[in-house]
Amino acid sequence: MALLSLVPLALLGGASWFARWVRPSADEWCFLPLVRDEGFMALVDRFYSTDNGRIANGLLIASYATFGVAGQQWYAGISAALMLVLLWVWAVALLRRAGWRVPRGVPLFSAAMVLAVFCFASTNTYKTFFWPASSVSHTFPPVLAAAATIPALLATTRRGKVAAVASAFVIGGVMGTLSEETSVVALILLALVLLLGRRLFPAGQLGFVRAWCATAGAGILVGTAVLLTSPGSRNRRTRHHTDSMFAPESLSASLQGYTHVLHTLVTNRQYVGVIAVGVLIGVLVRRADGGLPRPDYRVPLLLVAGPVALLFSGYVCTVIAYPAFGPSVATANRLRNDYLFPLLLLLVGAGGLLGNLTVRRYRRGAGPVAAGAVLLCMCVTAVLAVSLRDLGSDMRVRARAWDSQDRLLRERAAAGATVLPYKPLVISKMLEPFSNGGKRLWPAPCVALYYQVEKVTDGTERQGRGTARAGPLQPGPQDAPRHRHWTNPLATDLNR
Numbered sequence: 001m002a003l004l005s006l007v008p009l010a011l012l013g014g015a016s017w018f019a020r021w022v023r024p025s026a027d028e029w030c031f032l033p034l035v036r037d038e039g040f041m042a043l044v045d046r047f048y049s050t051d052n053g054r055i056a057n058g059l060l061i062a063s064y065a066t067f068g069v070a071g072q073q074w075y076a077g078i079s080a081a082l083m084l085v086l087l088w089v090w091a092v093a094l095l096r097r098a099g100w101r102v103p104r105g106v107p108l109f110s111a112a113m114v115l116a117v118f119c120f121a122s123t124n125t126y127k128t129f130f131w132p133a134s135s136v137s138h139t140f141p142p143v144l145a146a147a148a149t150i151p152a153l154l155a156t157t158r159r160g161k162v163a164a165v166a167s168a169f170v171i172g173g174v175m176g177t178l179s180e181e182t183s184v185v186a187l188i189l190l191a192l193v194l195l196l197g198r199r200l201f202p203a204g205q206l207g208f209v210r211a212w213c214a215t216a217g218a219g220i221l222v223g224t225a226v227l228l229t230s231p232g233s234r235n236r237r238t239r240h241h242t243d244s245m246f247a248p249e250s251l252s253a254s255l256q257g258y259t260h261v262l263h264t265l266v267t268n269r270q271y272v273g274v275i276a277v278g279v280l281i282g283v284l285v286r287r288a289d290g291g292l293p294r295p296d297y298r299v300p301l302l303l304v305a306g307p308v309a310l311l312f313s314g315y316v317c318t319v320i321a322y323p324a325f326g327p328s329v330a331t332a333n334r335l336r337n338d339y340l341f342p343l344l345l346l347l348v349g350a351g352g353l354l355g356n357l358t359v360r361r362y363r364r365g366a367g368p369v370a371a372g373a374v375l376l377c378m379c380v381t382a383v384l385a386v387s388l389r390d391l392g393s394d395m396r397v398r399a400r401a402w403d404s405q406d407r408l409l410r411e412r413a414a415a416g417a418t419v420l421p422y423k424p425l426v427i428s429k430m431l432e433p434f435s436n437g438g439k440r441l442w443p444a445p446c447v448a449l450y451y452q453v454e455k456v457t458d459g460t461e462r463q464g465r466g467t468a469r470a471g472p473l474q475p476g477p478q479d480a481p482r483h484r485h486w487t488n489p490l491a492t493d494l495n496r
Helices: 006-021 028-038 040-051 055-065 068-098 106-120 125-130 132-147 150-154 158-176 180-200 203-228 231-240 248-266 269-284 298-330 333-361 363-414 444-451 477-482
Strands: 419-422 455-458
Touching: 006 068, 006 106, 006 125, 006 363, 028 040, 028 055, 028 068, 028 132, 028 444, 040 055, 040 231, 055 068, 055 132, 055 203, 068 106, 068 125, 068 132, 068 150, 106 125, 106 132, 106 269, 106 333, 106 363, 125 132, 125 333, 125 363, 132 158, 132 180, 132 333, 150 158, 150 203, 158 180, 158 203, 180 203, 180 298, 180 333, 231 298, 248 298, 248 333, 269 333, 269 363, 298 333, 333 363, 363 419, 363 444, 419 444, 444 455
Parallel strands: 419 455
Antiparallel strands: none
16 A cells, blocks of 8 residues: 555655646736735735735735745645645544554555545646645645545543644634635534534534634634635626625626536546545545444434435535636636635545445455555546646646747846736636636736736737647737727726
């Protein structure tokens, strides 16, 4: 199992290596010049005072934006390593709390496989894994929320339990100012645990569980209150007319978009990889005395209440996001990550139950079932690797074109030019100035700030508009008659 872990680890490592081809696009065009010119706290203040109120979000984004383009490239590898360690420790803590044993290497293999499927089985891997702004808001938060239970799982003494409750409040407060969607999912799951606590936990643990859940929920609510009362959040609500969020037509449109999302998730066959991980755990896990764990009365309750709570939380997340995204809420894949990750964990649990029931009924079939689960994991990893290789090729093409254009624009700016022609270089539906046939002008003002000129104009040739595969970049004065001028003041919708 330790050797098998190298397969998903190699996939994560390869993806982190491909991140050297990441170049600015969308919101990063605005983040980088602001941090460069005004400093770290300027971006945090902009988030709080102008854009959306997400203080913790602004701190994380400013952390990589401080290093410019290199910070964007490092982010994927650093975040992947951090999420992997958190999931690995979480799996070990969960097994220890349950009193179960598995062969060495199973927790690491399981954590790496779940993370790989979560990041790379997405309908838009670039936005899920390689785009730092999206990862900070929708990929890292659900993993952090799961990892927040680690102190509670490891707590055995009174002091440990007090520390776990305190950490729950702190992490909850951070979560409230990091991601509204993950906060919603966490609050609904915490409410479910409080509601079903008597049926899920023994009497001796119930008091601690309730205290931990209540404190974690209080932390999230405090962080959310800080966010909602911020000037940035008020600006965002005014900008997107969130007062119509619960109007019948908005709720109906959100439900229609959410139905499309669920269809996309259900038909994604790569998620069978996490079920295979669960089957493998269910086949190999043993109690401390060497016997097979026996599912009890809580399993059916969890298999019913868990999916209902997660499905409901997904719809609430869709309702929250609809005013900002409109009909595109059905296709903005990063928005679903906040509730997709716990759904994947639920699939692991369902697979574990299936593996356990199989080995209990067919003792001699444990080996073939485990081998089949491993083989299925390897097949899913191979499919993800092929997809990732193709994306890496696209990223390399864009990076070379971006670097070529970057050198040209810097040379012209240094020579005294105040207006520069910029050719959009779109990858994985990322927003670029003058993309979508020249109709999407934002974030052209931020590009002008990045190159320290007055404005940029559309330097796209008609036959190659809006694609990174259009061939070598040769923007120049001959494009001037077709330039679209954008001179509005900087008024971006950062990180919707």
